[in-house]
Amino acid sequence: MTKTGLIIGAGHYADIQLEAWQKVQGARIAAVLSLTMENAKKLADKYGLRAYDDWETAIQEIEPDFIDICTPPDSHFYYTRLTADLGLPVLCQKPLAPTLQEAEELVAYCEQRGVPLMINENWRWQAWYREIKSMMDAGLLGKVYSAYMAMRPGDGWGDNPYPVQPYFKEMEKFLIFETGVHYIDTYRYLLGEIDSLYCQVRTLNPVIKGEDMAVIHFNFSDGAVGLYDANRVTYMEEVRCPTYGYMTLEGTEGKLRLTEDGTIYYTPRGGEERRHAYTIPSEGWKGGCTIATQQHFVHILREGGSFETEGRNYLTTVKAVYACYESASSNKVVQLG
Incomplete structure (x- = not known):
């Protein structure tokens, strides 16, 4: 069954990631969530997706299987926490967080809730x-x-x-x-x-x-x-x-x-x-x-195993x-x- 995702963020790199999602097998992004509807809609329209500026509404209507966080580092922990509280797998952009302490807390938060966390480290x-x-x-x-x-x-x-x-x-x-x-x-x-x-x-x-x-x-x-x-x-x-x-x-x-x-x-x-x-x-x-990074994420979600850049490892x-x-x-x- 195809996995459904919600991407958070509508900036330069969200566009690059959405282009890649078009080629990934076994998953699709259904919607873009941004702080402003204008930004969300601009990017969503490019890829034929739905646009949201409200977390609760997006979650209720999309019912995603995973969240792709592509926002600035200072918001990563906030969105990761929201996602982990729902028990959903997280694909989170780097840099992981503004400070080492916050990065460690982000990883620990997912571990404590048994939520898969992969850092989108594509290099x-x-x-x-x-x-x-x-x-x-x-x-x-x-x-x-x-x-x-x-x-x-x-x-x-x-x-x-x-x-x-x-x-x-x-x-x-x-x-x-x-x-x-x-x-x-x-x-x-x-x-x-x-x-x-x-x-x-x-x-x-x-x-x-x-x-x-x-x-x-x-x-x-x-x-x-x-x-x-x-x-x-x-x-x-x-x-x-x-x-x-x-x-x-x-x-x-x-x-x-x-x-x-x-x-x-x-x-x-x-x-x-x-x-x-x-x-x-x-x-x-x-x-x-x-494409390769996001395909790896989807493969592990579907088949099991460990992400190459799972949270604890990436802390190194x-x-x-x-x-x-x-x-x-x-x-x-x-x-x-």
């Missing part, structure tokens, strides 16, 4: 990272000892940066909290748990409040080291390219590099670099990651985010493991 579902993980699992790199991720969206310079999401300018914690969290989670997906980290941050564009540059050094439990080298102000010929930047991985049996368009190049030890053939989905945002990523700010403030290495 690890980008086709290139799934393929890289498969290459690693197949032993093509051997034991990976070094990783480098450069994030360069190129959308953060000038008097009016981030035109798609202008509220970014007002965030006190920005680059790591809003975007870097994706990379921390992806590093965990590829290389395992983080033992310690050292972070430095800068604010390069004076018109914003938070940091727009960060360099983070990670030590992983299996001995690998990783570097996250990120800023949103460097000029890029293509703004917000598919991968947001580029990446390299080095191991005992080979190395690879990921380019800005999602191409992977692989070099075996003793051999020559060659393009690695794989398929990037033609549909969906950033290598089909929104959230704790690493706050450890980055602690490190930057103290100018010291912070232990996590």
